[in-house]
Amino acid sequence: GQQVQQSPASLVLQEGENAELQCNFSTSLNSMQWFYQRPGGSLVSLFYNPSGTKHSGRLTSTTVIKERRSSLHISSSQTTDSGTYLCALDRNNRIFFGDGTQLVVKP
């Protein structure tokens, strides 16, 4: 989706390293959400974060609405973190997805 730009497109880490994934929006939004897509395809909601900072284990999401950006920080990465991370913005009941960041964590 052109309304949602994610970076980097791909990322390779050694286990234990940290990662910072970025999401930028070109439009106003009602809310935004981060997803993890497993290699098998199913989507897991990580954060629903319209604004501010939220934490869940090794993951931290920060959304700054007026700057139209959101980030996902993964600390102490593990091989099981490998997969695709998607951000999505909700605008008037339509969800726009970014193209995703493909993360590979090597042992």
Add this chain to the structure above:
Amino acid sequence: DPKIIQKPKYLVAVTGSEKILICEQYLGHNAMYWYRQSAKKPLEFMFSYSYQKLMDNQTASSRFQPQSSKKNHLDLQITALKPDDSATYFCASSQEGGPVFFGKGTRLTVV
């Protein structure tokens, strides 16, 4: 999410045939959606429904028809199937204004 049930998980169809993809959600949500993901491509929004009414349709082809017989059901009927329709179809739901949750998808292959 196990509370959004999609059936079948895998589906193989012959070109020109018709199939129905089933979606039921038990989250009490009032909004339901269909998305499509072709191989190595981003998720593509197809339809959104709220209180069993079509809110948004981004699918150009009339071969794709959502059907909502109950408020927690949103099935997807696909007619005159083509090989290009091969994709994983995801159903999702939300309480309006809240987070969206996805089913595990139906992987459709048209031969």
